[in-house]
Amino acid sequence: MDEFSLIETYFKPLHASRDDVILGIGDDAACLRVLPNHHLVVSSDTLVADVHFLSSWDAYDIAYKAVMVNVSDIAAMAATPCWVTLALTLPKIDTTWLTRFSKGLSEALNHFNIALVGGDTTRGPLSMTLTMFGVAKGDKILRRSGAKSGDKIYVSGALGAAAFAVTLTKASLLPQADIMELMHKLQHPYPRIDLGANLQIYATAGIDISDGLAADLNHICEASQVGACLNLAQIPIHPLVQQYQPHKALDFALHGGDDYELCFTINPTLEAKFLASMAAMKCQCYPIGSIETQLGLRGRKENSEVIDLKTFGYRHF
Amino acid sequence: MDEFSLIETYFKPLHASRDDVILGIGDDAACLRVLPNHHLVVSSDTLVADVHFLSSWDAYDIAYKAVMVNVSDIAAMAATPCWVTLALTLPKIDTTWLTRFSKGLSEALNHFNIALVGGDTTRGPLSMTLTMFGVAKGDKILRRSGAKSGDKIYVSGALGAAAFAVTLTKASLLPQADIMELMHKLQHPYPRIDLGANLQIYATAGIDISDGLAADLNHICEASQVGACLNLAQIPIHPLVQQYQPHKALDFALHGGDDYELCFTINPTLEAKFLASMAAMKCQCYPIGSIETQLGLRGRKENSEVIDLKTFGYRHF
Numbered sequence: 001m002d003e004f005s006l007i008e009t010y011f012k013p014l015h016a017s018r019d020d021v022i023l024g025i026g027d028d029a030a031c032l033r034v035l036p037n038h039h040l041v042v043s044s045d046t047l048v049a050d051v052h053f054l055s056s057w058d059a060y061d062i063a064y065k066a067v068m069v070n071v072s073d074i075a076a077m078a079a080t081p082c083w084v085t086l087a088l089t090l091p092k093i094d095t096t097w098l099t100r101f102s103k104g105l106s107e108a109l110n111h112f113n114i115a116l117v118g119g120d121t122t123r124g125p126l127s128m129t130l131t132m133f134g135v136a137k138g139d140k141i142l143r144r145s146g147a148k149s150g151d152k153i154y155v156s157g158a159l160g161a162a163a164f165a166v167t168l169t170k171a172s173l174l175p176q177a178d179i180m181e182l183m184h185k186l187q188h189p190y191p192r193i194d195l196g197a198n199l200q201i202y203a204t205a206g207i208d209i210s211d212g213l214a215a216d217l218n219h220i221c222e223a224s225q226v227g228a229c230l231n232l233a234q235i236p237i238h239p240l241v242q243q244y245q246p247h248k249a250l251d252f253a254l255h256g257g258d259d260y261e262l263c264f265t266i267n268p269t270l271e272a273k274f275l276a277s278m279a280a281m282k283c284q285c286y287p288i289g290s291i292e293t294q295l296g297l298r299g300r301k302e303n304s305e306v307i308d309l310k311t312f313g314y315r316h317f
Numbered sequence: 318m319d320e321f322s323l324i325e326t327y328f329k330p331l332h333a334s335r336d337d338v339i340l341g342i343g344d345d346a347a348c349l350r351v352l353p354n355h356h357l358v359v360s361s362d363t364l365v366a367d368v369h370f371l372s373s374w375d376a377y378d379i380a381y382k383a384v385m386v387n388v389s390d391i392a393a394m395a396a397t398p399c400w401v402t403l404a405l406t407l408p409k410i411d412t413t414w415l416t417r418f419s420k421g422l423s424e425a426l427n428h429f430n431i432a433l434v435g436g437d438t439t440r441g442p443l444s445m446t447l448t449m450f451g452v453a454k455g456d457k458i459l460r461r462s463g464a465k466s467g468d469k470i471y472v473s474g475a476l477g478a479a480a481f482a483v484t485l486t487k488a489s490l491l492p493q494a495d496i497m498e499l500m501h502k503l504q505h506p507y508p509r510i511d512l513g514a515n516l517q518i519y520a521t522a523g524i525d526i527s528d529g530l531a532a533d534l535n536h537i538c539e540a541s542q543v544g545a546c547l548n549l550a551q552i553p554i555h556p557l558v559q560q561y562q563p564h565k566a567l568d569f570a571l572h573g574g575d576d577y578e579l580c581f582t583i584n585p586t587l588e589a590k591f592l593a594s595m596a597a598m599k600c601q602c603y604p605i606g607s608i609e610t611q612l613g614l615r616g617r618k619e620n621s622e623v624i625d626l627k628t629f630g631y632r633h634f
Contacts, residue, residue: 003634022356022456026540028393028525029360029451031458034351039339042434043346044402044448048441076345085361087404087446093634117359120446123634124365129404129437129446131361134346139339141348208345223343317320317410317440 001093003121010102011086016115018082030117032083034135041134041141043073049126053187059097060104061187062128067108069210070132072191072260076208078142078200079134081112081193086119087129112193140200142264147205147224151265151291156192157284159213161185161238163256164245178240185238189260194283199264202274206264212257215313218297220265229298229306230289257313265291318410320438327419328403333432335399347434349400351452358451358458360390366443370504376414378504379445380421386527387449388429389508389577393525395459395516396451398429403436404446429510457517459581464522464541468582468608473509474601476530477566478502478555480573495557502555506577512600516581519591523581529574532630535614537582546615546623547606574630582608 001009012025023031034040047066049055067084074081086105109116114132165186168179191208199206205224207216213235221228237253245252266274278285289300297309318326329342340348351357364383366372384401391398403422426433431449482503485496508525516523522541524533530552538545554570562569583591595602606617614626 001634006634023458023460027461028390029358029396029449031394031453031456032357032359034355034357036353038351040349040351040357040450041346042349042400042402042448042450044404044436044446046404046406046437046439046441046446048406048439051439051441073345077348079346083359085359085448087361087363087448089363089365089444090634119361120363122363122365122368124363124368124444125442127406127439127441127444129361129363129448131359131402131404131446131448132346133357133359136348139348141340143340144344317318317323317407 001095006093006098006121010098011116014106014109014116016109016113018113018115021083021115021117024115024117032117037138038135039139039141041074041077041079041136042131043070044129044131045070045073046127046129055126057187059101063101063104064108065187065189066128066130067105068189068191068260070130071112071193072189072208074132074134075191075193075196076142076206076262077134077136078140078196078206079136080196081114081132081134083115083117083133084109085131086116088119089122089124089127091126142199142203142206144205144207144220144223147220147226147265147291149226149291149293151204151267152271152287153217153228153230153263153265153289153291154285154287155213155236155261155263156195157261158236158238159209159259159261160241160249160252160256162189162258163252164241174244182240186258191260192262195262198274198277198281202266202270203264204267206262209259209261209263210257212255212313213263214254214297214309214311217263218311221297227292227295227297228289229292229300232299233302234286234288236286254309255313318412323410323415323438327415328433331423331426331433333426333430335430335432338400338432338434341432341434349434354455355452356456356458358391358394358396358453359448360387361446361448362387362390363444363446372443374504376418377421380418381425382504382506383445383447384422384425385506385508385577387447388510389506389525391449391451392508392510392513393459393523393579394451394453395457395513395523396453397513398431398449398451400432400434400450401426402448403433405436406439406441406444408443459516459520459523461522461524461537461540464537464543464582464608466543466608466610468521468584469588469604470534470545470547470580470582470606470608471602471604472530472553472578472580473512474578475553475555476526476576476578477558477569477573479506479575480569481558481562491561499557503575508577509579512579515591515594515598519583519587520581521584523579526576526578526580527574529572529630530580531571531614531626531628534580535628538614544609544612544614545606546609546617549616550619551603551605553603571626572630
């Protein structure tokens with residue numbers, strides 16, 4: 001099997017039913033019709049073997065996660081994902097692996113009606129770069145830079161499970177069902193595209209939590225030239241992390257990363273309307289603190305003591 | 318230095334002066350304004366160390382080539398390149414290397430006023446994926462699939478130099494100036510964006526020559542369900558390949574690849590107008606054969622004997 005039949009077999013079928021794909025896989029480039037009065041939103045994420053996933057993972061999970069981390073970036077812009085290119089580097093052609101990879105890719109893309117429209121296939125150490133394109137109505141995108149002092153800080157879901165899952169080994173004494181649930185959070189994150197419409201209207205800034213809440217909220221603060229204070233007891237932590245790691249649970253939530261929930265800020269005068277809209281959509285979200293003029297990141301303990309928070313998260317180098 | 322200051326130092330300055338970049342490097346995704354009545358053209362190419370380039374190359378040349386191979390794909394669609402994302406995987410942070418890489422990237426992008434709008438930086442074996450976006454007026458893109466029997470086949474320039482350059486070693490006895498010229502063809506290909514306007518009007522199909530003329534013309538034939546016959550003596554071969562490899566020169570041109578010239582087909586009734594337009598633009602091009610209904614690729618020797626041509630080219634696996 002050569003690279004062309006590889007593409008034909010495993011990737012060409014993943015075109016989704018989108019009539020805005022003028023020309024998909026198989027030419028020098030893809031050609032896409034972009035809607036008038038919509039902006040194009042583009043995100044690129046690389047996953048490297050034994051850095052972002054273990055080579056031993058089921059290829060289904062590797063592909064699934066690769067899609068979801070890119071969808072999460074599009075979600076963090078309050079845009080809608082439409083198309084993706086896949087640049088896949090493989091040490092060799094393994095059809096069993098490719099079949100699982102293609103299946104994971106297909107199922108993840110189908111969740112959002114995203115068409116695979118092109119890419120590249122090369123030989124080398126296992127890694128992949130997905131570049132995803134979404135559209136946003138007019139200029140209504142959710143930037144990192146719009147947070148103002150007084151804004152309320154929210155997260156879209158419980159944190160810490162994926163980072164805890166990374167620490168699990170074969171020797172873990174947890175019940176199999178709990179291990180499965182934690183690994184599911186790590187391998188199959190579900191990006192919060194559902195919040196897009198509400199965030200476009202109500203949020204002043206937003207980011208997806210990939211490096212850890214502290215590091216990612218700090219990106220918002222730096223881009224917006226503000227600081228933040230979190231009410232530490234309000235940070236939602238996944239119940240299995242609370243149960244098995246009660247003393248480290250907050251650390252997993254603040255510095256663990258890989259959660260792919262959204263962190264965003266809401267102007268307090270719009271907060272009631274925002275919460276009513278979220279309730280109408282049956283979307284939960286959690287207030288965790290406020291934006292302040294004082295730069296830096298702080299945490300308020302239950303006894304009201306305020307401490308400085310470290311802003312480190314996942315670092316590649 | 319962490320990944321964020323790396324991006325800030327080496328890549329954020331490469332934004333070009335484009336007012337259609339609503340939001341560039343530094344958020345979850347880039348946001349781009351696409352022109353009304355224009356289609357978006359997207360191409361993705363990965364370059365892996367010691368597969369597509371030698372790790373020992375000047376990082377300037379690596380970046381330069383990475384840009385040009387993507388521009389070439391956009392050129393092969395008769396579109397105009399506008400924006401690019403860079404997903405860069407590095408074994409470690411080496412600021413000397415990054416300075417050269419960033420300079421090569423910058424100069425290559427500036428040739429075409431392309432803005433670097435985002436990407437990803439990860440740790441792992443050296444490789445990079447560029448995803449490039451161009452725009453094409455309306456649906457006037459140049460596909461591989463439009464060639465018809467009777468169409469004349471053209472290439473945009475001399476072939477074989479890059480493939481010959483790959484075979485050169487430190488022990489090569491060629492004069493230094495000739496080695497430099499050949500390495501320049503390998504490391505600094507210049508994509509034929511200049512032909513876009515003419516190809517949009519006159520060409521029935523087109524492709525860029527990355528895998529070798531035979532393999533790439535065969536892609537046109539397969540996509541168009543036709544065959545082709547080349548007049549072997551008409552194929553333009555780089556003079557240094559003719560000079561140093563007279564017996565293998567045609568093989569380098571047919572099967573060598575890495576040329577990044579364009580191969581395209583012209584309806585014979587429009588050929589005179591096409592050539593007049595090319596002459597007016599001072600663009601050279603070379604007629605090398607004709608499309609035929611009989612499938613497969615053939616070559617006509619100077620003695621009129623017709624032989625079957627192999628369609629192999631560069632293969633990753």
